[in-house]
Amino acid sequence: MQVVTSKEMQQLDQYTIETLGMKEELLMENAGRAAAGDIYDMYPEAHTAVIFAGKGNNGGDGFVIGRTLSSLGWNVYVYLLAEEDALSGGALYHKDLYRACGLPLTAGTGVPEPESPEEGIIYIDAMLGTGIHGELKEPFYSAAKWLNSVTAPVVAVDIPTGVPANEEELPGMAVNADATVILEAPTLSTYLYPASHYYGEIRIVPIGVPRASWNALDQKRQTWDLTDAAKSLPERTQESHKGDNGKGLLIAGAYNMPGAPAIASNACLHAGIGLLTTSVPASALSAVASHVLEATYFPLPETEDGQVADLQETPFPWDGMDGVAAGSGLGRTESTRVLTKRLLTETQTPLVLDADGLYFLPELEAEMANREHPLILTPHPGEMGRLTGLSPKEINAERFTVSREYARKFSCYLVLKGPNTIITTPEGRQYVSTSGSSALAKGGSGDALTGIVLAMMLQGPTLEEGVCNAVYAHGLAAEIAIREGISDYSFTASNLIDYLPKALAFIQAQKK
Ligand SMILES: NC(=O)C1=CN([C@@H]2O[C@H](COP(=O)(O)OP(=O)(O)OC[C@H]3O[C@@H](n4cnc5c(N)ncnc54)[C@H](O)[C@@H]3O)[C@@H](O)[C@H]2O)[C@@H](O)CC1
Ligand SMILES: Nc1ncnc2c1ncn2[C@@H]1O[C@H](COP(=O)(O)OP(=O)(O)O)[C@@H](O)[C@H]1O
Ligand SMILES: [K+]
Numbered sequence: 452m453q454v455v456t457s458k459e460m461q462q463l464d465q466y467t468i469e470t471l472g473m474k475e476e477l478l479m480e481n482a483g484r485a486a487a488g489d490i491y492d493m494y495p496e497a498h499t500a501v502i503f504a505g506k507g508n509n510g511g512d513g514f515v516i517g518r519t520l521s522s523l524g525w526n527v528y529v530y531l532l533a534e535e536d537a538l539s540g541g542a543l544y545h546k547d548l549y550r551a552c553g554l555p556l557t558a559g560t561g562v563p564e565p566e567s568p569e570e571g572i573i574y575i576d577a578m579l580g581t582g583i584h585g586e587l588k589e590p591f592y593s594a595a596k597w598l599n600s601v602t603a604p605v606v607a608v609d610i611p612t613g614v615p616a617n618e619e620e621l622p623g624m625a626v627n628a629d630a631t632v633i634l635e636a637p638t639l640s641t642y643l644y645p646a647s648h649y650y651g652e653i654r655i656v657p658i659g660v661p662r663a664s665w666n667a668l669d670q671k672r673q674t675w676d677l678t679d680a681a682k683s684l685p686e687r688t689q690e691s692h693k694g695d696n697g698k699g700l701l702i703a704g705a706y707n708m709p710g711a712p713a714i715a716s717n718a719c720l721h722a723g724i725g726l727l728t729t730s731v732p733a734s735a736l737s738a739v740a741s742h743v744l745e746a747t748y749f750p751l752p753e754t755e756d757g758q759v760a761d762l763q764e765t766p767f768p769w770d771g772m773d774g775v776a777a778g779s780g781l782g783r784t785e786s787t788r789v790l791t792k793r794l795l796t797e798t799q800t801p802l803v804l805d806a807d808g809l810y811f812l813p814e815l816e817a818e819m820a821n822r823e824h825p826l827i828l829t830p831h832p833g834e835m836g837r838l839t840g841l842s843p844k845e846i847n848a849e850r851f852t853v854s855r856e857y858a859r860k861f862s863c864y865l866v867l868k869g870p871n872t873i874i875t876t877p878e879g880r881q882y883v884s885t886s887g888s889s890a891l892a893k894g895g896s897g898d899a900l901t902g903i904v905l906a907m908m909l910q911g912p913t914l915e916e917g918v919c920n921a922v923y924a925h926g927l928a929a930e931i932a933i934r935e936g937i938s939d940y941s942f943t944a945s946n947l948i949d950y951l952p953k954a955l956a957f958i959q960a961q962k963k
Pocket of ligand 3: 509
């Protein structure tokens with residue numbers, strides 16, 4: 452599923468109408484019909500739709516939805532928040548058709564009187580869609596406020612009115628929908644927070660935009676969902692041996708941080724790696740090994756307090772590896788800086804850096820730029836802030852743009868974590884993972900992700916797909932755990948590791 456900006460959506464629309472010759476009214480008919488069908492299925496007990504329509508195309512969709520739901524047996528009322536003569540194009544055509552069908556319409560700039568709550572009423576927000584600019588003006592401001600006060604379900608068409616489509620700051624007022632029926636493709640704000648909270652349940656309906664229109668659009672941003680994971684996750688062959696499934700080296704931890712390497716190692720092993728060597732400061736080894744039986748170990752020299760030390764001459768076994776991951780729990784000492792520099796310059800395989808492994812990168816930009824082998828960085832917004840000099844708030848407001856600029860600048864794969872983690876390739880292709888749960892907002896979740904990325908990037912089929920699958924499976928494991936009754940209070944990275952086998956089995960089952 453492609454993810455677009457409002458401008459890209461307009462280009463798609465324009466190509467379909469002007470170049471391919473599909474009538475605007477027909478495209479709107481398709482859109483409204485698809486949305487109405489979805490709303491009808493979503494609320495089998497409902498019998499009445501109260502639709503708030505604007506004067507643009509979002510309002511035009513509202514008239515089609517009204518007419519369609521009426522044909523399906525519902526009572527419908529449209530409140531047009533504009534004078535009737537303000538409409539033009541497809542919206543005017545569908546308003547006239549709605550009226551010609553004898554269906555009720557109130558036009559003007561007032562907001563309807565509040566009604567007593569009644570079972571079976573659905574409010575539909577078809578006021579503004581991707582055409583919004585800036586703060587909501589009247590009468591939409593009051594109408595949005597009014598819709599936010601009703602107890603009945605509110606379904607937004609395409610975008611909740613007031614929410615910008617792109618990476619813009621949320622205005623003071625927006626419709627807080629229970630569900631949003633997105634037409635054809637989601638826009639950026641669907642996957643940006645806090646904007647995404649306003650969407651409620653996300654439902655995406657195809658509206659029949661021809662493939663030719665999509666092919667003409669130069670855009671490289673999409674979701675990564677169950678279908679993508681199932682399609683790309685390679686089948687394990689009967690005759691494979693451990694060497695075929697990737698040999699990885701994980702460098703992590705300290706005497707007082709044995710959890711990070713233990714979690715990352717277990718996650719890596721459960722995500723399918725053939726052979727794992729875990730490298731931890733010597734005094735942490737027995738604690739880690741007692742939790743991870745399947746790894747082999749490469750102890751690191753350490754300081755008196757059990758942190759990595761003096762790694763300048765350490766003969767790391769990376770020559771025999773297919774991939775290396777480093778960072779979690781290493782600390783931010785000079786030794787970590789030395790290690791990070793050696794990793795960037797000496798490893799001849801894909802390299803994953805996370806947590807403390809990201810800390811010294813602003814001092815090692817030349818080494819990053821000169822690196823010839825794939826580099827995969829997995830920062831959370833705080834770490835991304837350190838890499839870019841921006842605040843986490845600024846990062847989250849422009850997650851797509853910030854990730855793309857950084858990944859292209861340093862030719863790296865960037866996994867910007869958070870709800871709807873974004874994976875960006877060195878060429879600027881972007882994937883938004885649709886899996887995840889707020890249960891993951893706990894120490895250790897990131898360590899688990901590092902391990903899963905190390906394992907899955909080595910499974911392929913390409914590194915890009917492997918990294919996307921790692922992020923997807925990580926989020927799905929948390930979702931399944933919550934679905935099966937684990938409280939999001941209690942959920943830990945250990946639960947995530949326990950549920951990873953179910954998540955992978957679920958993805959594999961979709962292949963059948
Ligand atoms: N792109 C596509 O492929 C399709 C889009 N359709 C619909 O078209 C919508 C976009 O339509 P439009 O471009 O006409 O735009 P909208 O219907 O979102 O709104 C445009 C109107 O809102 C006003 N407006 C903008 N910002 C405002 C603010 N802050 N306060 C008050 N009024 C404001 C503008 O002056 C303009 O009159 C989509 O969201 C979707 O619902 C569908 O009809 C068909 C297919
Ligand atoms: N609210 C949330 N919704 C979905 N995923 C989340 C949420 N909060 C955190 N995550 C995920 O959990 C992981 C946390 O990683 P990180 O912040 O590095 O944690 P730590 O370093 O403590 O292990 C990331 O994969 C992130 O995407
Ligand atoms: K809307």
